[in-house]
Amino acid sequence: MHTELGVARVFVDRCVQGLLDGELTAEDAAGAKYWTTDLQCSVIDRCLQLFGGYGYMEEYPIARMWRDARVQRIYGGTNEIMKEIVGRAVVAARVSER
Numbered sequence: 727m728h729t730e731l732g733v734a735r736v737f738v739d740r741c742v743q744g745l746l747d748g749e750l751t752a753e754d755a756a757g758a759k760y761w762t763t764d765l766q767c768s769v770i771d772r773c774l775q776l777f778g779g780y781g782y783m784e785e786y787p788i789a790r791m792w793r794d795a796r797v798q799r800i801y802g803g804t805n806e807i808m809k810e811i812v813g814r815a816v817v818a819a820r821v822s823e824r
């Protein structure tokens with residue numbers, strides 16, 4: 727988990743730098759959105775598991791975090807659409823290479 731979060735941080739930092747430099751591509755922005763929100767859900771799910779049954783109880787903040795994390799993959803453009811943006815860019819780049 728520590729490694730996954732470190733990798734995500736490096737990628738997001740690169741995207742932020744790309745934005746500041748005016749070089750951020752739509753596919754990298756879309757990749758950052760879907761990758762980090764997928765990771766967020768995966769990490770928070772594993773954190774909830776640590777609490778066992780209590781992790782599912784409203785009294786524990788981890789339950790709220792788990793529920794709130796889920797919408798990240800929906801709003802801001804759903805992750806399926808983000809993947810479509812990445813996929814289209816990859817195909818377009820391959821086609822232009824020919």
Ligand SMILES: Cc1cc2nc3c(=O)[nH]c(=O)nc-3n(C[C@H](O)[C@H](O)[C@H](O)COP(=O)(O)OP(=O)(O)OC[C@H]3O[C@@H](n4cnc5c(N)ncnc54)[C@H](O)[C@@H]3O)c2cc1C
Nearest residue numbers: 796797798799800801802803804805806807808809810811
């Ligand atoms: C709380 C909340 C706040 C929001 N705020 C904003 C906002 O401020 N600005 C804004 O622009 N939008 C906002 N949205 C919209 C959000 O970003 C999504 O674009 C929107 O929720 C998707 O439309 P839908 O819910 O009707 O799902 P649908 O478009 O009906 O999609 C349903 C499911 O099918 C999947 N799907 C759809 N098309 C494809 C495809 N071609 N390939 C694979 N899977 C596909 C989707 O990923 C989704 O999982 C918000 C949404 C929510 C829930």
